[in-house]
Structure formats: structure tokens, C-alpha cells
Amino acid sequence: MAILEQDMTKEAKEGVDQETVDAVAKLSGTYKHGWNTEIEMDYAPKGVNPDIVRLISEKNEEPEWMTEWRLQAFARWEKLDEPNWAMVNYPKIDFQDIFYYARPKSMEVKPKSLDEVDPKLLETYKKLGIPLKEQMILAGVEGAENAAPADGERKVAVDAVFDSVSVGTTFQKELEKAGVIFCSISEAIREHPELVKKYLGTVVPQSDNFYATLNSAVFSDGSFVYVPPGVRCPMELSTYFRINAENTGQFERTLIIADKGSYVSYLEGCTAPKRDTAQLHAAVVEIIVEEDAEVKYSTVQNWYPGDEDGKGGIYNFVTKRADCRGDRAKVMWTQVETGSAVTWKYPSCILRGDDSQGEFYSIAIANNHQQADTGTKMVHLGKRTKSRIVSKGISAGQAQNTYRGLVSMHPKAKESRNYTQCDSLLIGDKCGAHTVPYIEVKNNSSRVEHEATTSKVDDEQLFYCRQRGMDEEEAVALVVNGFCKEVLQALPMEFAMEAQSLVAISLEGSVG
């Protein structure tokens, strides 16, 4: 055990080293999480039909109402058309040629504690720098380099999802003491049906859109968080998604409920191995924010983006939405989107409660043949609601990057406020940067401001960096980091470092 721990410390240290700025020069521009875990898997048959839906439900030992709910969603999905309005191009997906359920064989009997989890799985997360050992703290965090973490260190509880199932959740006991429920959603359906029943599908309805509906029918696992009234969650919560199996779709569902006056910060990370064929990831995240509660949701999305010629990669079609139900509720989305071949993602805020607040900070980086169509929706329903959108899009290589957003001020949302800023940066002359904002104002006491600019990396800034001895790639990375600063600052510490280096790595090979 001691040896293992030592190894992990070393690994974490290495991780930190890699994530420093000089890694930009050293790393050869390859996707560093592209390896594959050799592990025996259980698959459901390929394709999707009511039997598969029932099978997934059965595997998760779900009650009857849940199975019914899934089947309803499936019936709706069959009637829906795939959306085609986003500025993305990809070959038609054959939804019958995907595995909808893949589970490591060793997970057949649910491990009772982390010690029982298949070491291969633990190894996988270790390699990713995600500690599933409670005494470890996340790589990249301040103090991780010190051998003995001091008291009061920042702890992060992790729910690790491997293909279709949750492998384990850390710090559950400690969280329980505070009254916080943090577990996989399959566990929540079994253990806390009253909560799931009350909230599931209330923010993103079963038939919300094509991918969300598919997710409602076939979601296999995901995370569940409930923070009781008045509780400030004692540590950061985090989910780490890993797609490993080939030809498999990952459909996870996250449900976060912040009850009155509570606070929680939630992190999400994702990676996948390099594969020649594209893989589908269609997740749904629902967040319910009650009166005076606050939720921070941060994502570093680093799915496999495909190779330089655009072969393979993850199709990331995600529906994320937060509902500020109570007065003075607050939600903040921060996302760093560097991976995925195709991204289609619009984390949204419904500002229902009076004086509620929504914030959206985003960096979307697209290189090579990546395509990103991402943005947010701010729906102002309550009085004096506020929202702020800061979006930075960076395109390099032959990539296309689109900001698409909606700001809607309803007639009753008196004296509300929105400020939107979306900037695009172009590196190279074969890429594209696009902005598609929708603004709908239906009362006059609200103010809406929208600004957008598109430009290329400033030659003068580059020249300045170059004459100080930086090479061109470093200089671009520095300028880009400066361009993204506003968003990077909104990220929790754990992610800020990783995100900063990701920004540099994702842009490699885009200069010269």
C-alpha cells in the first residue's frame, strides 16, 4: 500500500510538471489521455430499442417507475428528428451501431468500498491524475508537491464514471456527516427515490431535445448531489468521466440539488482514448438551485478531439441547465472546452426566482478539424435578475468555433440586467469564428448589453514576446492565456492550472 501511495505521489508530481507552461514546448502536441485500459467488459447488444432500455434499467436495479419513465422518453425520441441547426458538420450517426451499455466485468458485483474496486480501474484514474484514494488530493492543487499535506488541505470528493457505470465515490462518509448526499445516480434512484422522483426531469424535461430525450431513455449512470438547507458543502465535489470501450456511447446524467441557503462547488472532467472512429457522448446535467443557494459548476472538457486529419474523436452533444427556483439563487457555469471532435453544448440558466443570478464563463478552443458550437441561454423570468456572459472562442488550424447564445428578458423580469461579451480569436487563415447571439427583450426596465469582437493574435504582442526570447508557440500560448484570463480566473484552483496548460497544449502545431 505504501508503495502504491508513493507511486501516486510521484505520478501527481509528474502531472504537475507536465502541467506547467514549459510543457508546451516539451510535449509533442499529442493528446496525453489517449491511452486505453485493457479490461474485460460486459456489453449490452448494439443498438437501441425498448428492450435495451429495459435492460439498462434492470442492470441498475431500478424501480418500475424509473423504467416507465425511460420507456416514455424512448417513445418520444423515436418521433424526434436530429437537430441540424448548429454550425457543425459530421457524418450521420447510426444510432443502432452503438453500444449503449458497457460495464467493466469486475463491476458486476458492486464493490462495497474502494478497496474492493478492480485495481485496473484504480490504475486508470491514477494515470489520469484522479485520486480515488481519500488521503490523496487532486494533482495540480497547491501543496500537492509537499509530501505531507498540511491540515485543512483542500479536499475533493470524486465520483468516477467509467464507460456506463460509476466506479466509486470518495469521501462519502465525511460528506454524510454534513448531510450532503453524493453518490452515483443509479445508487440515488435506489436509495433516495423520493428526491430523484421529485427533481429528475424537472429542469431538462424528458422530451427537451433529441439528445436529451435519448439520454433520458438510456442514461446508464452519472452523479447525484443533494445539499440540504443551510449547508455549505465541506469540500469540492467532482465527477470524472472516462470513455474507454470502443463504439460505445456514454450517456450520463447528473442531478444536483442545492436546497435553501446551501452552497456547493462541482467540478467535471472528461477524457477518452484515441480511436479511429468517432464516439458519442450525450449527457444531461440538471441543477436545481433553491432560495439563497449557490452552485458553481466547472468543467474542463478534454475528450479526445480526433487526430490532425479529423479522424475519430468524441461527439459531445450535451444538455446542461440550471434552474434558479428560489429568490436570490445563484448559479455559475465555467467551462474550458478543449477536446471533442464536435461540441454542441449550451449550459443554461433559468432565472426564475427574484434577484437570482446566472453567470457563464467559457473558453472554447478548437484546433485541427475540431468544431465547437457552444454558448449559453439566460432566461430572465424573475424581477431584478442578473446575468453575465463572458465567452472566449479560439480557432486554429481548420477548426470552426461558434458562440451561440440566447438572452431573454420576459415581460415580468423587471429591472433585470444582462451583460454579454463574446470575443473570438483566430490563429491561422483556414479556421472560422462565428457568433450567433439571440437577444429578446420584452420590457423596458431591463438593460441588455451585448458586445462581440473578432480579431487575430496581435502581431505587436507576439513580437514583444519573441524579442524577449520566447519561441513562437510559447508566445502564442501566453497571448492566448491573456485573452482567456477573465474566464480562467473564474475557475476553481484545481482546474485553473490544468486549464491554463490545456490552452497551450490544444493550440500546439497551430503556429508556423
Add this chain to the structure above:
Amino acid sequence: MALAQAKSDATEARLSGMQIPEGGAGWARAARQDALDRLTGMGLPQRRDEYWRFTNPAEFLKPETPRAEIALDAPGFDDTDVLRVVFTDGVFDADASDALSQEGLEIERFADAVTKDIHWIKGLLGVLETAGQDRVDRPFATFNTAFAEDGVVLRATGKVSKPVHVEYRRSDDTAEAVLRHMVRVEDGAELTLLESGVGASRLNTGMEVDIADRGVFRHVRMQGRDHERRAATHVFARLGEESTFKSFTLSLNGMMTRNEVIITLKGDDAVAHVAGAALGDGRDFHHDDTVFITHDAVNCESRQVFKKVLRNGATGVFQGKILVQPDAQKTDGYQISQSLLLDEDANFLAKPELEIYADDVQCSHGSTSGAIDETALFYLKSRGIPEDKAQDLLVLAFVAEALAEIEDEDLAETLRTQLAGWLERRR
């Protein structure tokens, strides 16, 4: 699929009993037939069409022309020395018009031009309209190409001193007018075109403007004052090297107006400015400015400035787009859309888009919406200006940036007077 069916049903209903104009030269018949075929292919829009998200096309789809009261409308540009071309109920009115001759200008009726076997518009009719269907369908423009019988055809060969004023009049309360204007500004020539008047209970105008290198085209349009108006207008322009296109539209009330301007900057160093001010009062008012500017050459400049003042349930829409093609380096694109909402019920809907494929560009857009500035109002009141007058002043100041796009100070003054008069009557 349901949408496609609805579109095809609407098209069938709208076109039932309609035939493309008979006669005309072979090339004109071919252009009209081609337009009709394309129109049946794309179908007329429905509310669910993304490009019609903010504006309900229903008024333009009804097979019968809606009835509209004939209200007195003061003709615009009375103080300007113009060459007047009048269309009454959509037909050229020779008695009311000036003689069609002017130095440096070839001018004739569209109805005459399409009968000639050899005519320069042969290579233009429907050409810019077809090219302007890039990325989005504009079925009402195609409808115009297929069915327009009359209009004015202008070819400027030198600097035309007097503006041409196209005035629309109406004598019938269910008149429907489909008019097509064709403009060519030759190398180094200059032309100013003015438009005003009611036209019809339902008006569809289309204009194709081809500006050769170093040509200058100015367009000032007045849609108003207080009458029921349903108008779908399209201006398609293609700009050559170092050429200039400047357009300004003032819209005062009217029921349902959709003004689309589609510009392609084809020659290097060309400049295109499109501006507009719309003032609306009442739930009936719905005004939509839809602009699509394509940069397809190096070092071009484009500017879009749109201001809307809305109250009593009025709705203002702005859909603007700047598309920069891969080789259109050194592009300077600017776009601003602002609305001033004078009371609680007004609506402003906007979609300011950028689509950029070149890296050495400077593009920006801004959009704001809000109420009148209380501090400014208070300041004026504290200086002894009555509240309503103070508000008018602030409204005029708000639209000033758009009006500044009109180069000719006399024309700008004419529009300012119209605007002030409207505000006065609407108190």
C-alpha cells in the same frame, strides 16, 4: 418534415391562381420561370423557419390582399429637387411622373425593359437575387423576381446631379403591388435613389443594384407616416472595386415591415453602409431589419447602424450578419443595433451574427436595449424643458448616429423634420 409540408401547402395556397407575367422577351420569361421553379422548391416561410423566428410571415402569405384604409400621407422629399417617378397601386403613373430623362442617366420602365430582346438587365435580373440566397432562403425576393411586372430601371453613366425619387401612391384599399427596380452604376458614376410613399395595402419591392468599380450609390428611403402598411422589401447589391453603397431607411409606424438588405463586397476596397431608424407606437407595429453583408474581397469596410424607438407594445427586430469569406483579409466590419424602449410593453428582438473565415480582420458588433436615461431626462427637465419635449430630444439624440449615415445634409434634415413631426403627433 411537418415544416416542409406546411411550407409547401402555404406556397400552393399563395400561388393558386397566380401566373408569371405573360409576354416579355425570352430571357425575361426564362428568368421568371426559373424564379417560380426555385420558389416552389424552397417554399414560402413559416413561423418555425429560423430566419422568421422573430417575425410572423402570415401577413405576406394570405392569398387575399388585406384591406387597408387609405390615409393621407404627406409625400416625402418635397423640398428636394428630384426626378419624380410615381407608381400608383403598383403601376407606373406617367401623368404624375416627370419626363424620364436626365443627364448621365438611362431611365425607363421595368415593364418596357423586359420586352426588349437586347437589354443590359438581361444579365442582372434575378442574378443577384439568386446569389443572395446563400445560407438562407429569401422566398419573397424570389416571388418578386417571378411576378414583378413594373418598376424602374436605372443606369447611371456619369455623376447624376438630381436624385431619382420613386414615389408610391395608392388609390385602392386592397391594392397589391409587386415592383422590381434594377440599377446599374457604371465605373466612376454616381446615383442617388429616394423612395417614399404608401404603395399598396401589401407591397413587395425588390431591387438589384450592380455597382461597377469606383461607382457610388446612395439610397434614402422613407417608410411612413401613419398608415397600415405591410411591406416586404429586398435590396440586393454587388459592389466592385473602390465602390460605395450607402443606404438609410426611416420607418415610422406601418403594421408589418420586413426590410432585407443583402450586400456582397466583390471588389477590393469597397465600402458599404446600411443604416436605419424605426419608430413604432402600438401593438400593430412590427418592424424587422434583416441585413446580410458578405465580404468577398480584400480591405473592404462595412457598417450597419440600426436604431429603434418603441412603445405601446411595438416590436422591433434586427437580424444582421457579417460573413467574411476565407480570402477577405483586412476586413473592417462593424455592426450596432440599439433600441430605446419608451414603456413597459415594447419588445426588441435581435440576432447580430458574425461568421468569419479570415484571420486578419477586425469585426465587432454591439447590441443594447434599455429605457430612456432618467438622469438625462432629469437634467433637461431641470433646465426648464417640459417632460415630453425632453423625451423627444433624447429620442432624436438616440437616432442621430444612424441619421449621420446620410451624407446629404438637406436629405438628413428632411428626415429629421419627418421624425420630429411624428413625435409631435404621437404625444
